Amino acid sequence: MLIDAGLSATELLRRMALAGLDPLSLDGLVVTHEHRDHTCGVGVLARKLGxxxxxxxxxxxxxxxxxxxxxxxxxxxxxFLPGEVFEAGALEFSSFPTSHDAHASVGFCVRDGEKSLGFATDLGIAPSAVAECLCGCDIIYLEANHDEDMLASGPYPSFLKRRIFSDVGHLSNAGAGELLSRIIHKDLSTVVLAHLSEVNNKPSLAYDAAMAALDAAGAGRDVTLLVARQDRPGRVVKV
Structure with a gap:
């Protein structure tokens, strides 16, 4: 299953090839919300691959x-309704609502019967309900959108800064670290930081904030921490 398609179908297929993934192995396409950076390739890719x-x-x-x-x-x-559980291919998707300025925005806990993946991006805030859905997942794909100081002093206009900082905006590095501190558990194997702003963040800053949370919980040596990049496919993580 593919979650979101925020690049053109051509670029998505190119990146899958670079990562050694076969697009014909996909059973479906799941979207979290309608914003362009999550859906611009949805129609073409879904039709091309059926x-x-x-x-x-x-x-x-x-x-x-x-x-x-x-x-x-x-x-x-x-x-499906946010909060609904549904089957897609051989996987079970437990959806949960996220606080974001979209018609509807969700994250997922995805299970195959043995392992689980938590997927949460576009979070203005991360209330206890979100933490409860992610807690227990073996792998977590988590937004770390911006460094608060970089956003505050950066080039974005004031209205856009207010939107990103708001409860329906995006989760900062500090927010991601705080959420991680609430959901770390003994079976957590991998955390992938995602949805980083190219203007208001740096991979090293996101990594350091998340690693500080892992270290504080005594999990820094046990959990693999990765940072997803916008400009190239990342490392393939096997569940």
Missing amino acids: LKLFAPEGVAGEISRVYGQNALRGLKIHE
Whole structure:
């Protein structure tokens, strides 16, 4: 399963090839919300590969509104409510709502019967309900969008800074570290920091904030910490 398609279909296929992944092995495409950086390749990729689309209720309509009424033409679409559990391929997706300024925005705990992956990006805040959904996952893919000082002093206009800092914006490095401190457990094997701003963050800053949280919990040597980059595919993590 592929979660989100925020690049063109051509670029997604190129990056999958670089990572040694076979796109024909995909059973479907799951989206978290309708924003362009998560959906711009959805329609073309799903049609090219014959993938079923899984989306929060109303999000398919928002995608069609943004990209045109034919954007999802001919696709099989399964809509679900935030908080709903559904099956996609051989996997079970437990969705949970995230605080973000979208029509509907969700994260997931994905299970195959033995292992689990927590997926949480586009979080303005991370309340206890989100932590409860992620706690117990073997691998966690977590937003670390910005360094607060870089965002505050950076080039973005004031209205955009307010949006990112808000409760429906994005999770900072410090916020990601704080959330990690609440969900670390003995079976956690890997954390991948994701959705880093290229303007308001640096991979080293995100890494240091998360590692500080892991070290404080005594897990720094036990958990593999990775940082996903926007410009190239990252390391393949096997569950």
